[in-house]
Amino acid sequence: MKKQWWHDKVAYQIYPKSFYDSNGDGIGDIPGIIEKLDYLRDLGVDILWLSPIYKSPLADQGYDISDYYSIDPRFGTMKDMEHLIHEAKKRQMYILMDLVVNHCSDEHEWFQKAIQDPDGKYGNFFYITDRKEGEKLPCNWRSYFGGPVWEPLPGHPDKQYLHVFHKKQPDLNWENPEVREEVYKNIRWWMEKGLGGFRIDAIINIKKKLPFQDYPADREDGLSNMGNMLADAHGIGEFLGEMAKKAFRPYNAFTVGEVFNVKDDELKDFIGDEGYFSSMFDFNSHVFGKSLDGWYASQRYLTPDEYKHCIFETQKKIGDMGMVSNIIENHDEPRGVCYYIQPQDRCTDAKKLLAGVYFMLRGLPFIYQGQEIGMENLDFHTIDEIDDISTLDEYKVAREAGLSDEEALSVASAFSRDNARTPVQWDDGANAGFTTGKPWLKVNPNYKQINVQAQVNDEDSVLAFYKKLTRLRKSEEYKETIVYSQLIPYLEEEKNLIAYFRKGEKTLLVLANFQKDPRKVQLPAPAKKVVLNNKESVNWGCPRDNGEQGTFRKDTRGMEIE
Ligand code: TEU
Ligand code: CA
Structure with missing residues (x-):
């Protein structure tokens, strides 16, 4: 490379x-x-x-x-x-x-000109086909935001255009x-x-x-x-x-x-x-x-x-x-x-x-x-709190499929882009x-x-940890290893553990324990130095921020291995 x-x-x-x-x-x-x-x-x-x-x-x-x-x-x-x-x-x-x-917007000059003259130069900037009332669509692709990808061309009931996203996003014709x-x-x-x-x-x-x-x-x-x-x-x-x-x-x-x-x-x-x-x-x-x-x-x-x-x-x-x-x-x-x-x-x-x-x-x-x-x-409480065009479509689909307002809101909002x-x-x-x-x-x-x-100003914060990560990536000592070295999985079959090596000028081992209890992990060689630790000043078995006990220990360590 x-x-x-x-x-x-x-x-x-x-x-x-x-x-x-x-x-x-x-x-x-x-x-x-x-x-x-x-x-x-x-x-x-x-x-x-x-x-x-x-x-x-x-x-x-x-x-x-x-x-x-x-x-x-x-x-x-x-x-x-x-x-x-x-x-x-x-x-x-x-x-x-x-x-x-x-795609561009349907308000882009190109599309506006295509509407004025579908057979002219700009008509060919889009996918526009002939349409007859009641006739089958040119294809049955589903738009990402729901419904067919075809929409009648404004002002031209005998024509239709393709949009794989929203109808306000007509697809550009890359063949042109x-x-x-x-x-x-x-x-x-x-x-x-x-x-x-x-x-x-x-x-x-x-x-x-x-x-x-x-x-x-x-x-x-x-x-x-x-x-x-x-x-x-x-x-x-x-x-x-x-x-x-x-x-x-x-x-x-x-x-x-x-x-x-x-x-x-x-x-x-x-x-x-x-x-x-x-x-x-x-x-x-x-x-x-x-x-x-x-x-x-x-x-x-x-x-x-x-x-x-x-x-x-x-x-x-x-x-x-x-x-x-x-x-x-x-x-x-x-x-x-x-x-x-x-x-x-x-x-x-x-x-x-x-x-x-x-x-x-x-x-x-x-x-x-x-x-x-x-x-x-x-946590969205009503559908009015949502703005995203695709979530609103999903909500509609869920309602039409027979879900109650509450159920539809819950499924649409859980993965809403908003x-x-x-x-x-x-x-x-x-x-x-x-x-x-x-x-x-x-x-x-x-x-x-x-x-x-x-x-x-909190050394234990998430923000401080991200800063440590960016500093580590840029450090003279570990830069080459973090940027270029190969990733080699370690103990891949162990449940609730994500562990891998980065082996370059240095050998780094990342260990992340996702289980509730402490665990012993066999190191392939003695650790020379812990270079990263998400629990510097926090005790083992971290409780949730609200005081409840969680189900895993949330312990990550990055270390240099000899
Ligand atoms: O997303 C493209 C895309 O494939 C989306 O359908 C994506 O899978 C979906 O939004 C996941 O929820 C890009 C943009 O990132 C997105 O914000 C745009 O809405 C979309 O293109 C159209 O430009
Ligand atoms: Ca502003």
């Missing part, structure tokens, strides 16, 4: 709408991010990925872009953006924008070279502004199996999960290779793909030395346990052994062929501490344990905003210090206990 400038970095995802509001309108903004740069630098973060801030109707919170060349006024101005890039550079930090090019050139032009334009690169949204969807065809239905609605079509669609590499060559490589951009459903034999094409992207997220443990038969059929907590299985599987697959990007949560997933740790165990030490396990994996660690202080899911989108908890003042106005989404009432201010 060739060495790259970003390999030893730490990355952080900002969801701007919920990060920090500088002007009291209840919406986080770019000046708010600039104000917090020193905080992020101190945390040890080098790369900042910003979820979309382009001009957008915000139907899907900016993942529906109406102008790729401007900033939405709710987030700030182009000057603010340039200022942010400049201020980040001063601190040796890099900014990544979100590249959302599987003019579309691709527009995308590359936009990437280069942003790179010229001094970006570090891009996170690439939903990219696996750009290649459709054509001509349109049905796949076996997997639910009573007669529709077929998008995964079935994607498994059958070949040739995405032509688009991605072209994009890398024409837009990313000339700038040595760092790119991280949101890549689901990649075929094993194509991994190398994606993130090998000459790959389409620099890196891609490891979603193995997020996909695990989610049923294709219905989003609410099987979502649940992951046990430590299932989590171990997922991370080790990815590590084995990748080896030293490339670098994955490791996460425990993002803006589409529940909070990691609520997905991997059962409620009765969710204390500060458990949060640190999880942090240690994922941060020491081989790959680039991404921290999602608020994760560094152990932010948790929100869990991770509540405002960042900066202090214990009004609105958790996020805004002086009315926050656009409810603040988690636990902000009195969980907030940055309470942790920033």
Whole structure:
């Protein structure tokens, strides 16, 4: 594997709408991010990925872009953006924008022109087909947000367009070279502004199996999960290779793909030395346990052994062929501490344990905003507290399937994307210090206990532990080992234990005990030094923050082995 400038970095995802509001309108903004740069630098973060801030109707919170060349006024101005890039550079930090090019907004000029003249140039920017009332749809794919992927074209009852996400997100026709050139032009334009690169949204969807065809239905609605079509669609590499060559490589951009459903034999094409992207997220443990038969059929907590299985599987697959990007949560997933740790165990030490396990994996660690202080899911009391377009769809589906209001709210909210989108908890003042106005989404009432201010001077806090992890990753002593060395599982069959070696210039052993009782673990050689410990000043058998006894000991140690 060739060495790259970003390999030893730490990355952080900002969801701007919920990060920090500088002007009291209840919406986080770019000046708010600039104000917090020193905080992020101190945390040890080098790369900042910003979820979309382009001009957008915000139907899907900016993942529906109406102008790729401007900033939405709710987030700030182009000057603010340039200022942010400049201020980040001063601190040796890099900014990544979100590249959302599987689709644009239905309010984008291209789509508006397509509506005016479906047979003209812009009609061919989208997938538009003829439609007859009562006639079968061109294919039975189910949109990610529910319902068929086809929608009548506004003003043209005899035409319909394809959207694999919401109907306000028409899919761009990547088969059209003019579309691709527009995308590359936009990437280069942003790179010229001094970006570090891009996170690439939903990219696996750009290649459709054509001509349109049905796949076996997997639910009573007669529709077929998008995964079935994607498994059958070949040739995405032509688009991605072209994009890398024409837009990313000339700038040595760092790119991280949101890549689901990649075929094993194509991994190398994606993130090998000459790959389409620099890196891609490891979603193995997020996909695990989610049923294709219905989003609410099987979502649940992951046990430590299932989590171990997922991370080790990815590590084995990748080896030293490339670098994955490791996460425990993002803006589409529940909070990691609520997905991997059962409620009765969710204390500060458990949060640190999880942090240690994922941060020491081989790959680039991404921290999602608020994760560094152990932010948790929100208890939603009514459906009105939810804003997310996809949760609202899921709620509707659950109601239609006969669930009561209460049941539907409970299933839809448990894994709602809004869990991770509540405002960042900066202090214990009004609105958790996020805004002086009315926050656009409810603040988690636990902000009195969980907030940055309470942790920033506390050596035992989750925040302090994340700082230790970033410092360790950058330390002269262990850097090479943590960044580049292979991961070798240890005592893989032992229940409720996640243990692995990193063997490079040094040999590190990570031991995480997820069981209630203390356990003895055979060391392969005497430990030279404990370099990391999540329980520095806490006694063994940590109780939950509310005093109840948990079901595991939450003990992680990282040590150097002779
Ligand atoms: O998500 C892509 C994606 O595949 C989602 O359907 C994901 O599986 C789901 O949200 C998990 O709950 C990206 C963005 O991250 C997401 O926020 C956008 O809504 C989506 O693309 C459309 O742009
Ligand atoms: Ca604002």
